Amino acid sequence: MSEEKAKIPAIRFKGFTDAWEQRKLGDVAAINGRIGFRGYTQKDIITKECGGILTFSPTNIVENQLSIGSKNTYITRNKYDESPEIQVHNGDILFVKTGSTLGKSALIKGLMEEATLNPQVVVVRSNYVDNGFLSIALTTESILKQVNSAKIGGAVPTLTETRIKDFSVKIPISIDEVKGIIKLFSELDCLITLHQRKLDLLKEMKKTLLSMLFPKNGSSIPEVRFAGFTDAWEQRKLGDVANRYDNLRIPITANLRVSGQTPYYGANGIQDYVEGYTHEGKFVLVAEDGANDLKNYPVRYVEGRIWVNNHAHVLQAKAESFDNRFLANTILRVNFESILVGGSRAKLNSATLMSIQVSTPEKSEQIKTGNFVYCVDRLITLHQRKVDILKDMKKTLLKEMFV
Template sequence: MAEQHGKALVPQIRFAGFTDPWEQRKLGELFEEHSEKDRDDLPALTIIQGGGTVHRDESKRNLQFDRSSLSNYKVVDTGDFIVHLRSFEGGLEKATCYGLVSPAYHIFRGKNVDSDFYYLYFRSKRFIDVDLKPHVYGIRDGRSIDIEGMKTIFIPWTNLAEQRQIGAFFDRLNSLITLHQRKCDKLCVLKKSMLDKMFPKGGSLYPEIRFAGFTDPWEQRKLGELFEEHSEKDRDDLPALTIIQGGGTVHRDESKRNLQFDRSSLSNYKVVDTGDFIVHLRSFEGGLEKATCYGLVSPAYHIFRGKNVDSDFYYLYFRSKRFIDVDLKPHVYGIRDGRSIDIEGMKTIFIPWTNLAEQRQIGAFFDRLNSLITLHQRK
């Protein structure tokens, strides 16, 4: 939003054609409180914080309300702003459909303003934590907003054309974010379904879905037959690594965690290579982690290196709910954060095995799927 530069109030970035300084105007000058009632012919609405309004009959919340009291409910139109019961922490909500809301809410309708533009501001950290905060009274969940005080808040104003340009820009941006979130959600559902169907279950030795050309039954083999513990040390020339649960390994010097360690003790650290599996301090709840770079990890960890297996394939299994909650659980001892894994016991766990070619196909498929999920998350 706009900042003070000299005496003029102007944003750092603007659309072409807009040069006039912005102004600060009282909220009550730009929005008027609206309290129309006696319209029980309209649908009752539910407020979704950060998501507008939806018809109560279509809401997943299954909220109960007395239909005979609808005549006391307040009318909101698309673009109206609603001061609801959690506005002190989430800002004002914008109505996205026409209907009725609780009489406990306050409705504000703009006077020749763009609602998309002001929705950005009314949900901003600046509005909630700086502008609105002095007009919030009460404690904890009993907090309320002094509506008359709120009307005196000075908020940014620019001409309607610039408001509309800014509002439309962020509306398109939000649509893109929603699109990528939906794609990401669909891919996550697909991944869960395929994981369930591409590994045998219920005692079967055949997965429900397989790539063409693979017909042999799968086997159950002991973890210790397919992976051997590896404990190479005395390589203090290698970089120290940090484990990111669900994200592999990164160089400690590049980690955002800013972890401190004694470089003189690196000779005691264990060597891991790309594709090795690491039993770390939280493996009892998150499964085994896979090294994604070459370096050193804490001597407290256990390193397992595969014998002619595909690490992408087994990473899926070693982080699965089945492995953590069923296979590994009997070999976890201790309580709460003091839990540890009996490594010798873990080596006796029977895990699925198929030929290397099928392992690689499955591993590569999920690797591509994970890359797509990550792509949409980043976008």
């Protein structure tokens, strides 16, 4: 491939044909971080209510978007005033130079207060190209490759500001092309945010519904229930209402799996799609070990043909007394964190699982409750799919519209 062709993206707006120019990041933008002797210590950290200034850290950058959450750090005004070069504003770009999220970046938008940086982040400002474009370019595969090759350190990887300034970026010659790219990705981000918000609302709605449709601790009657049901719920051991089919599980290493249509489940959900199956029917999968979230413990209702490895317990309701969809939702309410064993890889023993106490009404109420929550789950899955499709689309466009 010729040098000129290497500077032309695969996809671009109609009417633009010129090759992009290649520049060093330090030639098109000023890059500033917190100078070592101006670092801050614990005594410089105060609360917002005491006049503290918001101090951005890598935790404020989530999926290359700025997030101002409830666990922000605030420092004294004296420390803030000491480093005017890192006092950040809307339109600036934050770039992580130290830590596990090395290379993540975000354009500052909607900032309504004074703010600065902690030592793990630098601010990038360009007078050569619109920062909106540069913020998108910094999330491309090209930059991430340069981050990986330039990082130093082991457990705590880092980038020097000198190496960041040496990063190669390619920029359109036409301002109109720059504006078109900014507009496209801005609209795509808005769509992703919109559907993510809907998804989050549905998840919160499900939590609220579960808290109302199931009895609270110490009660045998739920706050809300379907018409015609008045009997108190019973407490039953999980082993009395469900069978366990862990004996049918078969783990397969990735290189030995034959690609197919059957979902291959591990502790946290689908890992792959393979030929064959280990179980067929309606089941509830509960993580045995390797759960990635102990507070929202992985529990899922599945049906049809599935393949399950040895990191998820496989349960099935006893047909005469229990409904599988209801079973999944009643298990979701268990506080698993308190009954796990082991250290860094916490484990849910089968004996502990089967001795868990669950609340149960008559089967007809179980079916109504289970089906209702299942409909909400379907909506959640639909919106999750929309979010995933939009994110995949963005990933593809980043690859094809940049060089």
